[in-house]
Amino acid sequence: MSNTPPMTASPLTRAVLEIDEYASGLGWDQPARLFALVDTARLRAEQPSLADRLGLRDESDTSGLTPIEQDEIPAGKPLDEFLGTIAWPDAVAGCALTVERLMLPPSAEASVPDGLDEARLAKWVAEHPDRQEVRMTVAVLRDGARESALRLREKDTATEVLTGSDLVPGLAEALTATFAD
Numbered sequence: 001m002s003n004t005p006p007m008t009a010s011p012l013t014r015a016v017l018e019i020d021e022y023a024s025g026l027g028w029d030q031p032a033r034l035f036a037l038v039d040t041a042r043l044r045a046e047q048p049s050l051a052d053r054l055g056l057r058d059e060s061d062t063s064g065l066t067p068i069e070q071d072e073i074p075a076g077k078p079l080d081e082f083l084g085t086i087a088w089p090d091a092v093a094g095c096a097l098t099v100e101r102l103m104l105p106p107s108a109e110a111s112v113p114d115g116l117d118e119a120r121l122a123k124w125v126a127e128h129p130d131r132q133e134v135r136m137t138v139a140v141l142r143d144g145a146r147e148s149a150l151r152l153r154e155k156d157t158a159t160e161v162l163t164g165s166d167l168v169p170g171l172a173e174a175l176t177a178t179f180a181d
Contacts, residue, residue, distance in 0.1 A: 015065040020149040037094035040064040086178040096139035
């Protein structure tokens with residue numbers, strides 16, 4: 001089953017769900033992946049051979065965004081530091097990132113032990129009985145638009161993917177900062 005959104009969804013929502021579907025096909029326990037989002041019509045006009053290789057030549061949609069996966073994110077480098085090194089050319093309309101994390105329900109916040117450093121907190125979360133593995137796909141455009149998709153490992157079906165513009169606000173802000181002058 002495909003989680004391809006209806007054509008009435010915004011181009012950004014369609015791009016986020018396309019990336020989520022791609023990441024889903026790769027399975028779990030994958031590294032973070034970064035994507036440039038380019039205007040499909042502009043790509044067809046300015047780089048027809050690339051559009052052909054991506055299978056975009058015959059599509060009739062002129063308002064879409066095409067995700068183009070970037071080089072692998074360096075292993076061992078904190079994601080926030082890596083994002084701080086990115087600068088996009090003008091042809092890139094937006095960007096997206098897919099990353100897996102462990103999350104706890106809000107009810108678990110009150111039971112977090114005080115004074116844990118980052119490594120000990122990560123270990124505590126990993127051992128918590130209510131933890132959930134989640135894949136987050138977050139996309140932003142230069143104009144500030146944002147969209148996210150969340151997929152829980154225990155509910156790993158296209159029909160269970162949550163979408164919304166403010167599901168992962170911190171990551172959306174970090175991606176938006178990659179477009180700052």
